[in-house]
Amino acid sequence: MNGAAPSRLPEGAKAQRVYLSLRDQITGGALASGDSLPGEQRLAESFGVSRVTVRRALDALAGTGLIDRRAGSGTVVRDRGGAEMPVAMNLATLMPQLVEMGHSTTARLLAFSYGTAPEFVARSMELEADADIQIAIRVRSADDTPFSHLTTYVPANIARNYSEDDLANHPLFTLLERSGVEIAHAHQSVTATLAGPEVAEALNVAVGTALLSLKRVVRDVDGKGVEYLSALYRPDMFRLEMPLTRVGTGAGRHWEPAIGKDGEASE
Amino acid sequence: MNGAAPSRLPEGAKAQRVYLSLRDQITGGALASGDSLPGEQRLAESFGVSRVTVRRALDALAGTGLIDRRAGSGTVVRDRGGAEMPVAMNLATLMPQLVEMGHSTTARLLAFSYGTAPEFVARSMELEADADIQIAIRVRSADDTPFSHLTTYVPANIARNYSEDDLANHPLFTLLERSGVEIAHAHQSVTATLAGPEVAEALNVAVGTALLSLKRVVRDVDGKGVEYLSALYRPDMFRLEMPLTRVGTGAGRHWEPAIGKDGEASE
């Protein structure tokens, strides 16, 4: 569909490409902790850029703590023991797992309105094209750091059963089941996308940051769509986890998710 | 791991970010065929850039045929009949689902070597730090369009049981089980990341494109790691899908993946 960037586009910041390449090599394991990097001059030559440009990339790597630089000695990959992701979610059960204790997540309501369903929502939920729905946009934070941007579409007749205030304080799941909806099954789809201006601001990241994108359609026992969720997650704050077990024998051998039994689902 | 781009880095080509963001909105369905885009002036304001910059991005979008622009009337998303996502994978069963018939996926081996395990691989697989492993990098394509970039780490003693040629022609799973490995369970983690130069070239996308990142550790019945997979997927070519059912009653009510029973797992 696209291929290389069309010719009219600027090449893109060279320093950023050097930065991304080195960062990938470090986080991807090609450069392990303690490894020495080639000298700045050599890096400049191998990337085909000037030393100043390499320097900017290294500055950025040092700023994020990935490398240590010592004048006269050289640049080495720093040993980063911890620095892991605070929030994870079990993709099978939709159960969030807060890896450290003391994490509390809070939701903030950014937008709340009623209107007609966008075409792609109506199609996914199998509603009439002009169906009335409620649209809510929320941002969820852990320890005052936002990690997810949630846009939910709920048919108006269901949404009338809870208030704007409920939405800011309870998972949508709770509200739906409290409203008498009998949730039966869901289908979710995971991809990646770039942060646009509004989302970037809400999640406190730069425009152009990679985000995890999850779309979920929830249906009731009659197969009617009761919720369409479009969620965007910061990859440095959030991960989807999924344990699997291989079961069966012979030709019937296949994978099955190892599921947790407890808890309450949330977005 | 990174979050907002470190402050010292150049912002990067703004035109390219506008281009990538709009492209994602179009291919991701947020902007459907026939939808009108906001005016160039409005786009410039919302992205925080000048109109010329927006213009360069729109030029690129028009160049790839994603939009139609008519002076006086406006810019609309072009109706591109097909060109949808050809490949999906069931996240629970690891079973790929080729949505259209006639799709054949082929693998190309980019790199193949033996060496000592990177620290993070050794830690994840619980190997000794200096364990010998095989590292292979493959690109998988559907209809000559690459959609996934796979880096696999396999302990050398297991990897010796199959050849470089096997690797290019068979899913790694098949080769492992053929080698007598008793695969028991796996753990996978899904995030998003940006395409670096090497991966971008291999996947035929622009540097800075959002990619889906999946890491999977496969263990045998003794709990020893037998495979570490780091996979990067083009979001416009590949999606992770997962159906869920809500089961149980009362307090024991929870989600469970609806799993397929057949087929062979692959990457």
Next chain:
DNA sequence: ACAAGTTGTATTATTTATAATACCAGATGC
């Protein structure tokens, strides 16, 4: 001590990307 590497710093020039502005031409609704 010395040479040869390294990073740190500074200066200058050049190129490129972006911004700000104005105006034209086509389309649309009143």
Next chain:
DNA sequence: GCATCTGGTATTATAAATAATACAACTTGT
């Protein structure tokens, strides 16, 4: 017609990224 959207074009100015160069300060090994 007319006001007012829209994209198309051009000009100029400013800001930013990059390159080329030189040199200082520090480290290490001989």
